[in-house]
Amino acid sequence: MSRPAMILIVEDDEILGRSLLQRLRLEGHDARLAADAATALGIVGRQRPDAVMCDIRLPDRDGENLMREIFARIGAVPTLFMTAYGDIDQAVRLVRAGARDYLTKPFDLDEVVEALRNATRPVANIADAAGTLEDMRGAQDAFASFGLSPASAAIRRTLERVADVDLPVLLLGETGTGKEIAARFLHAQSRQREAPFIAVNCAALAPELVDSAIFGHEKGAFTGAVERHLGFAEKAGAGTLFLDEIGELDPALQAKLLRLVQEREFMRVGGSRPVPFDARLVCATHRDLEAEIAAGKFREDLWYRINVVTVRMPPLRERPEEIAPLIARFLAVAGPRLRGEAVSVSQEALEAANAYDWPGNVRELENRIDRAAALAEAPQLGVADLFPDHPDREAVMRGAETGRNREAGIGMTLAEVRDAAERAHIAATLEATKGGVQEAAARLGISRTTLWEKMRRHNLSGA
Numbered sequence: 001m002s003r004p005a006m007i008l009i010v011e012d013d014e015i016l017g018r019s020l021l022q023r024l025r026l027e028g029h030d031a032r033l034a035a036d037a038a039t040a041l042g043i044v045g046r047q048r049p050d051a052v053m054c055d056i057r058l059p060d061r062d063g064e065n066l067m068r069e070i071f072a073r074i075g076a077v078p079t080l081f082m083t084a085y086g087d088i089d090q091a092v093r094l095v096r097a098g099a100r101d102y103l104t105k106p107f108d109l110d111e112v113v114e115a116l117r118n119a120t121r122p123v124a125n126i127a128d129a130a131g132t133l134e135d136m137r138g139a140q141d142a143f144a145s146f147g148l149s150p151a152s153a154a155i156r157r158t159l160e161r162v163a164d165v166d167l168p169v170l171l172l173g174e175t176g177t178g179k180e181i182a183a184r185f186l187h188a189q190s191r192q193r194e195a196p197f198i199a200v201n202c203a204a205l206a207p208e209l210v211d212s213a214i215f216g217h218e219k220g221a222f223t224g225a226v227e228r229h230l231g232f233a234e235k236a237g238a239g240t241l242f243l244d245e246i247g248e249l250d251p252a253l254q255a256k257l258l259r260l261v262q263e264r265e266f267m268r269v270g271g272s273r274p275v276p277f278d279a280r281l282v283c284a285t286h287r288d289l290e291a292e293i294a295a296g297k298f299r300e301d302l303w304y305r306i307n308v309v310t311v312r313m314p315p316l317r318e319r320p321e322e323i324a325p326l327i328a329r330f331l332a333v334a335g336p337r338l339r340g341e342a343v344s345v346s347q348e349a350l351e352a353a354n355a356y357d358w359p360g361n362v363r364e365l366e367n368r369i370d371r372a373a374a375l376a377e378a379p380q381l382g383v384a385d386l387f388p389d390h391p392d393r394e395a396v397m398r399g400a401e402t403g404r405n406r407e408a409g410i411g412m413t414l415a416e417v418r419d420a421a422e423r424a425h426i427a428a429t430l431e432a433t434k435g436g437v438q439e440a441a442a443r444l445g446i447s448r449t450t451l452w453e454k455m456r457r458h459n460l461s462g463a
């Protein structure tokens, strides 16, 4: 089982020490504070820290001296210095002596968290620290490829920051972009990681069963309810309840969910007493909920309640840097599992994959790799193995381009192509509705506010 990283803070400034302690604990670390070198050495004698954050000037000795003493006792530990003086010579000497990095006071706590993350990243010459940190990362493994592009690195940081904040999280994004992976990551980062993670796909449940599945029922609540049944909301305990495809819930269930979020309690079907809800709620949808609200299909008050921390998972085509590492990751599993040997992709297949549109996102990529690994004649996958539905690389490229915009001029950036297509489509719709914004918004499947914004941006006018 993974354990939180133990971070030893050695700082004699009480206010700074306490705020660091609080922040690092919020980040899920097991942080300890020592106000002087003697206390720090006492702590190190009882438990090996995974990283040390140390002030340079301490009441009983200097930080460099303390670091050497710690290294002599327990071996090298990633160490970050905090210096009030910004003395670059001293900092360089510390780094030469084995410190991982230094921060100049005053610093932002976000900067500390980031520096600590870098400092604790395993490197070859500190195998011990790497070992314990690898344990810590075990839970994040499924998410390992998240963070390879700037877009998903930013998402990862947001999820890490809000992991222990007691607010609902809403994950938006096309199908297969990794919303469930993100929800699991959030759970694995939180202090409740040992509590259950319960994922419910609202679209996959028969409508008449959703209520009882999520909220449970009492014995005799309906024909066939022979005993009390606990729903997912109760099974989640103090962990995470992940409701996928939230846009599919009918109005009565939306009302029940509103109560769950607002009052932190709910009723079992046929129950007369409210049951407390202790879990963290994470919702996901591929729908444009604002358009659903405009169309009267989704409650606006529920939207405000769940739309507190909102994370949009970008489609795979917006983070092409991740395609090659994801392929490598899926191949490493699929090769041995599906054909008992290592499998690779040809350069041409990789280029085709990079050019392709991936409408089904990461799930489609994973499926294509699995199918190709299982069926290909040779262990090196070619374009035809990955894209049997597209006879050659040019066809994949053409397919990708058609999917984006047939009219697109070569040489335009993707953003320009999308923008031009969006403008043309909105203009055509407005023409069809004779400038009627409300009707155009309904036809376009977006809210009126969103349409107004887009019209302003594209310099279009309504009736």
Ligand SMILES: Nc1ncnc2c1ncn2[C@@H]1O[C@H](COP(=O)(O)OP(=O)(O)OP(=O)(O)O)[C@@H](O)[C@H]1O
Residues within 6 Å of the ligand: 142, 143, 144, 145, 146, 173, 174, 175, 176, 177, 178, 179, 180, 181, 182, 244, 286, 326, 362, 363, 366
């Ligand atoms: N960054 C990633 N690294 C590895 N695998 C990923 C990543 N993102 C997604 N996947 C894989 O892609 C598939 C789809 O991911 P996931 O179920 O999280 O997407 P989703 O957005 O919740 O999809 P849906 O909206 O259809 O429920 C899963 O098999 C998941 O393991």
